[in-house]
Amino acid sequence: MNLYLRLAWLLLHTRRRPRTLLWGTTVSSFRVLPSDLDALGHMNNAKYLMFMDLGRLDQMFRTGLWKFSTARGWYSVVATQTIRYRRSLKPWQKFELHTRVIGFDEKAMYIESRFLQRGELAAHAVAQVRFLRKRGGDVAPEEVREVMPEAPELVLPEWVDSWARAVRSAD
16 A cells, blocks of 8 residues: 555544644554565565654644644655664554654754554654745744644753754754
């Protein structure tokens, strides 16, 4: 099943699922299909990134951030991401994708994705997400924070802050 079929499936199910705050964790369930496999018989590395996209979309729809940002002419892009694989996901296995915002810095929002199979961590990733204006220019992270209710003071984990600074210094 390709990205668009999974996206359609996700959109149908997202409407039935409870709304949540951007600061909470959204959980999306999936199954590893044969089209997700690489030559070694486990989920292809690129598919993890695809599922992360779906998890972030689920989060945006269920929190209302999608509706709010599109109404203002904003859209989000992944500026950079990092992922650590711990266990293989094999054909037909069910897994859950846990998605949550872990913090902001002066340029971006950071979203964590955790792939769990039977409660065991299979992969852990962090994406640096920026919002842009369709007419051009950046949306400051403060603007994103201001639009969501009950925004807690999120402090980036030290390793994420160090990673983000290191990635920026490579530019």
